[in-house]
Amino acid sequence: MASSRATHDAISRCFTRIPPDYFASKLLRKQQRISENRSFVKGAGQIGIRSLFAREVRFFHMHVVLVHGLKGWPENAWFPWLRRTLEEKGYTTEALKLPNPLFPKRNDWVEKVRLAISGPETILVGHSLGCAAILLALEEYEGPQIEQIVCVSGMGRPYLKGPVVQKVKEWTGWFTHELDFSTIKPKAKHWRVIHSTTDYVVPFREGEWLAAQLGVPIIETRANGHLIHEEGCMELPEVLHAIQRRNDPQS
Numbered sequence: 001m002a003s004s005r006a007t008h009d010a011i012s013r014c015f016t017r018i019p020p021d022y023f024a025s026k027l028l029r030k031q032q033r034i035s036e037n038r039s040f041v042k043g044a045g046q047i048g049i050r051s052l053f054a055r056e057v058r059f060f061h062m063h064v065v066l067v068h069g070l071k072g073w074p075e076n077a078w079f080p081w082l083r084r085t086l087e088e089k090g091y092t093t094e095a096l097k098l099p100n101p102l103f104p105k106r107n108d109w110v111e112k113v114r115l116a117i118s119g120p121e122t123i124l125v126g127h128s129l130g131c132a133a134i135l136l137a138l139e140e141y142e143g144p145q146i147e148q149i150v151c152v153s154g155m156g157r158p159y160l161k162g163p164v165v166q167k168v169k170e171w172t173g174w175f176t177h178e179l180d181f182s183t184i185k186p187k188a189k190h191w192r193v194i195h196s197t198t199d200y201v202v203p204f205r206e207g208e209w210l211a212a213q214l215g216v217p218i219i220e221t222r223a224n225g226h227l228i229h230e231e232g233c234m235e236l237p238e239v240l241h242a243i244q245r246r247n248d249p250q251s
Contacts, residue, residue: 069128
């Protein structure tokens, strides 16, 4: 009986130390968090909650970042299809919106790509000039080795000649030095180079050259051209296959 009385007195003393508005303020904070969560879910839209959380939370599965090229945009061509398909398979994805796509500055694009690398679970998929941005970003990147790079219709050197091209290079900062592939290649576990034999913007030989620098076979697409929206290239199975079978060097 004495023990029960002592317990009762101890509990009473604990509660007398709690401020009068403690429980009310705690309830208010909880209601605010619920309201914020509801607003977040409402704003998630078609992007998917996983994609919005991807940059803040580490997932056990891979995070795919798509990097568009010159005149590109995040919903360009096969990007939406690839994102939907990968998210259905448990990946998280995002597509970067790079500044000034009509007249891109090297440093702006490279910095944006470098900041998009969230950790070793990152997979970067570049198209056209986006591939060059990825290569340059990796040249500067000093973090842990990332999972994979997929270069689509890309280049790793200046292949156009002439005084106008030279002037544009000076203005924009692209390809002012030769890329050091011995530094770049170890930054990712797996590499894939995908190119169309009928690419009229970045010739197929540039894809072959890039693949040779990285020591991987080039993957030819069934689709023709530069694999862009204007050509109706809304799906690109070779990219999906390259990501899903990245551990197979022959894929």
